[in-house]
Amino acid sequence: MDKILKSISYIFHPLLIPILGVIFYFFKSPRFIPEEMVKAKLVSLFILTVILPILLYFLLKTLGKVKSIYLQTTNERIIPLILNCFVVIIILQRIITPSQTIELYFFFVGILISTMVCLILAIFKFKASIHMISISGLFMFMAILSIHFSININNTLALMVIIIGAVATSRLLLNAHTYKELIMGMFIGVIPQLILVPYWL
Template structure:
């Protein structure tokens, strides 16, 4: 059980949440989007949201800006969060623009707001669970898509609820966060996506 709870934090790492949200969108969207464009977007996003952050983490570790992948202190979170904000800005400027796929554009705008909120809290020495922020943002995006496209995804939402519970349990088990930090993370991920819904729904 100990190994299972620890592995959940890696299986559902925040770096993977944006690409999960994008894959879900393309799988459920009734709009015709050429496969070439879908693959181009997915590969670009995979490079920017997963591969690049991993390389930047090793760079920051080499420079002594972070000690471990867990980013245990608020000071360790500042550089990764700043870089994450820059990456998302590049995405909404170059990869997912409002004239192309407006739903995904606002999904990433919400993610940017969430990252900036976590960064602001880090400056004030306040930790929020980035794991919960990421999964809560994706969860709210899924709910909005189900309304937008008038599709029944109750099974997916139930699974996401279980995943959120598993991630929260994992973070508590490894003593990475307390209840307050988990709840703060949920609100930081959930609220921006909720506020942005009227702009595209």
């Protein structure tokens, strides 16, 4: 059971969620987007949202700033969250522009807002669940996108609800978070995506 719970945390790790959202968008978008552009953006985003954070983690671990990839204390979270904010800002300025894919642009704006809120809470010694922030934000983006494009993804959304429950259960049973931290994480992920809806829906 312990291995299953840990595998859920790894499979739906926050580092992978942004790229999953982008893949979902390109797969479901009715707009014509050149294949070369899609590949270029996916490769660029994978490097910035997955490879770079992993390299930065090992650097921080070498410097003694973090102890594990789970960032178990609020102090360990501060520097990685600050770095992640800068990464998302670079993405918004160089890769995902509102003129090309406005939906993805505001998806990442929502990610930036959620990250900043999580950072502020970490500074005040509250450890909101980053797993819940990311997976809940992705769920809300998918739901809004289905309305925007008038597509039926009820099965996908139902699966996402199950995944959110599985992630929450795994974080709880692994003693990584409390109920309060999980619920706060869910709200931090969902609310920014909702607030930004009027700007692109």
